[in-house]
Amino acid sequence: MKNIYILSIGKVYRKSNNLYFIDKDKNKRVIPIEGINAIYIMNKVSLTSNAIQMILNKGVPVHFFKEDSKIGTFYYLGSLLPKQKKPSGKVHIEQVKAYINVEKRSEIALEIVDAIRYNMIKVIEKYREVYDYTKTLRNLDVRKEFEQKMTDWKDATNVIRGIESNIWVIFYEALDKILKTYKLERRTRRPPKNEANTILSFSNALLYATVLNEIYKTHLDPTVGFLHEPYEKGRFSLVLDLAEPFKPIISCRILIWLINQGIVKPEYFKKDLMGVMLNENGKRVVIKEFESRIRETIKIKGKGRKSMLIFIRKQAYNLEKALVEDTKFKAFRLVY
Amino acid sequence: MKNIYILSIGKVYRKSNNLYFIDKDKNKRVIPIEGINAIYIMNKVSLTSNAIQMILNKGVPVHFFKEDSKIGTFYYLGSLLPKQKKPSGKVHIEQVKAYINVEKRSEIALEIVDAIRYNMIKVIEKYREVYDYTKTLRNLDVRKEFEQKMTDWKDATNVIRGIESNIWVIFYEALDKILKTYKLERRTRRPPKNEANTILSFSNALLYATVLNEIYKTHLDPTVGFLHEPYEKGRFSLVLDLAEPFKPIISCRILIWLINQGIVKPEYFKKDLMGVMLNENGKRVVIKEFESRIRETIKIKGKGRKSMLIFIRKQAYNLEKALVEDTKFKAFRLVY
Structure with a gap:
């Protein structure tokens, strides 16, 4: 496909x-x-x-994007969407039921955060210079932390997002130690302020578009997320949720590869007062890398050999299945 | 607009x-x-x-249709949909909450059925020849009937749909007495078997497309209906729900007007083994009538003077508001 x-x-x-x-x-x-x-x-x-x-x-499905330097990289305009052949109301109902039930919602959100952490470790563990960061992430028990910090179910999702934000801080610091030339310094968006940030933003945008597309193939409602708030403006919270576990292993690995292999060149960027953007050639380089990573087949313990795109799709179907059958959702983990 | x-x-x-x-x-x-x-x-x-x-x-929004004689008139292919500027997750959650709560769901479904009944009366009451039918519909108390027939909340929506199907039987019989030349005989779809049925199907298709378009402007989830089952195949159950109160006063009035004014001509139809379809000229005539009816401004008691299109839009917003504010939904009634 x-x-x-x-x-x-x-x-x-x-x-x-x-x-x-x-x-x-x-x-x-x-x-x-x-x-x-x-x-x-x-x-x-x-x-x-x-x-x-x-x-x-x-x-x-056809998805339309437009470049806008104020927002960074490109932004989503809309989609040409074929009529769904199967009904989706049933799944939407189960999805909202799980969202309303704070214990179920937290279970799904925690599963996503733990998968992010697991996949972050897989990205950085081979770099000896960030051994301490790997160790910190390994020792972090997401579910235990949640139980300790959560005193009232009302705050459950805030506590989970706090844990998530904490692991990203650790991971971005490690990432900057791994990157040989261009550094993130700090994560900037809308628009990204330097080359590393603009590559990461563009890779993430490709990942979000891919996840949105896979969600449209299921009967899931893209607006109802578990880790991210469905009340957020102009963003599909479920797309953000399901992209998360893949961000370290796809977007961040693309960044490391392109920078540390010296593939990134100054002529791939255009700068303006707002920030730094990729030009058409720069975008082609990132898309090529993105495509080869989501095409690459990987053998996952107990799941067989499949492309990353299939694992993204399967994660969305797994969520749909877990919601409809009321079983536990398992997010994607890079378990060799 | x-x-x-x-x-x-x-x-x-x-x-x-x-x-x-x-x-x-x-x-x-x-x-x-x-x-x-x-x-x-x-x-x-x-x-x-x-x-x-x-x-x-x-x-x-741009909606694409294609003609297919097997299905009748035309069928919906898909849409070019602009990105929603505001989040919709919140409304989807409230909508499903109301759906799950069988009392709330029944209240909305009953409100729709009673509005259909009310609007049916408005269509037929001026025809003396169907006075008995008008009287029957006037004497029918939808909510009382529901209370009498409903013994278990599990069957609530089945009971409501039974009442709805009953009023359509009465109404179609009256309609056939009003129609001067072409008659429905019985309601046939997919494909319609005669001229009156094909006009009604095409008018309804225009109405559904209009309602779908208005729903896309709200934050409502078109897949989760109250009177119609969200589990139905390939159809947006909320679109069916919100179109219902307008069917008698828009689609059925178009049918009466076009037939009884002698506007409908044999050359507007093409027939095949499957059924009867409108040709391009025939479609233009129905669209012209449909457009003039949804453009027509009407003064509704307590709601001011507005076009029918605005009343369709307002009905969708009313539902959204009722769901978010947890108040009672009021369906559209043609109260002069």
Whole structure:
């Protein structure tokens, strides 16, 4: 299942049983419709009527983005969404039931935070220079910490988010010790203030788009999250939730790889008063790395060999299944 | 706030600050973007990149339909949906809470059924020949009937749907006595078997599309209905719920008007083995009538003078407000 990223100006059209993209310099490329997971449009792209009907009939979601230096990297404009073939009301009802039940909600949120911690360790444990950080994260027992700090169920999610924010502080510090040249210094967003931050923001945006797309394939309601508040403005809280366990192992590893292998070059960036942004070539480099990481097949203990994209999808289905069957949700952990 | 219906083959493009539609015979028409409520595309229509970006930026939803004689009239393919600016998780949570609470759910469902009954009376009371039917509907006390028939809360929604189905039987019988030429005989769908049924199906489809569009403007979850089951296949149960009170006064009145004024002509239909369908001219006639009815301003007691489209929108907002503020939902009634 391919993801199609369109970064150039051009047109998507249909010819016989395929989609094609033609850019403004008349370069054509085929988009084999049967194998498409999603199309991400990040520039000015026209769609012909036959292309639209084919895309909708085949159930392929198309997500539109636009660059805006005030917000950083690019922002989500909207989606062309095929009609859902199966009903989703049932799952939405179970999802809200789990959200309302503070114990169930906390259990899901804690599971996500613990998976983040576990995956953070997998990223940094091979670097001897940050051994202390690895040790700190290993010794941190998310559920025990929660039990100690939580005195009133009313504060449960605040306590969990406090624990989460704490592990990110530890992890970002370790990350800066690992990065050889460009450093994060501190995490900046909207817009990112330096090169490392802009790469991380762009990778995260690709990850969020991927997770949103996988959620649209399930019957989950993207607006109702467990770790993140469904009351947050303009963001899909469940997308944020389900992206979290993958952030260290996808986005942060892309950052380490691109910087420490010397792949990142000054000419991949454009700077303005607002902050630092990737240009089209810079974006291509990050997308290439992102794609190769979500395509890469990995053998996970007890889960077999699958691509990371499939593990992302499976995590969303696992949540749906856990909600409908009222069983425990297991977030993704990089267990070799 | 205009609705744009595109029935011809063509292209939507942007020029300066407007959208334009050009058909295959090069006829142009302007689509003033600022005043658009929604765009309904019912044929093969291309969208240029600038048109897509403008549509998404202005927050205008575009709904795609395709004709299929097996299903009848046309069917919904999907939508181009702008990103929601405000969060919706909060409302989804309140909506499911009301759904789970069988008393609240029944209260909303009964309110809808009673509004259908009330509006049915408004349609038929001026026809002396169906006086008995009007009387029957007037004497029917939906809430009392519910209290009498309901013995176990588990069966509450089944009992309510039984009452609803009963009033439709009465109403369709009356409708057939009012119709001068083409008759329903019995209500047939997927596909409709005769002219009257195909007009009614097409009007209802326009009404559902309008209600779906208004629901997308609120934060309501279209999949969680109260009278209709959220478990139903491939249909938005809340859209069905909120369209119900308007069906007698919009769709059924269109049917009476078009037939009894002799506007309907045999050449507006195409027949095949499956059933009877409207052709493009026939559809234009129904859309014209539909549009003039939802544009028409009406003075409703205590609600002022507004167009029917605004009353449809207000009904959706009323439900959202009632759910969030935990007050009683009032469905639309045609009270002069």
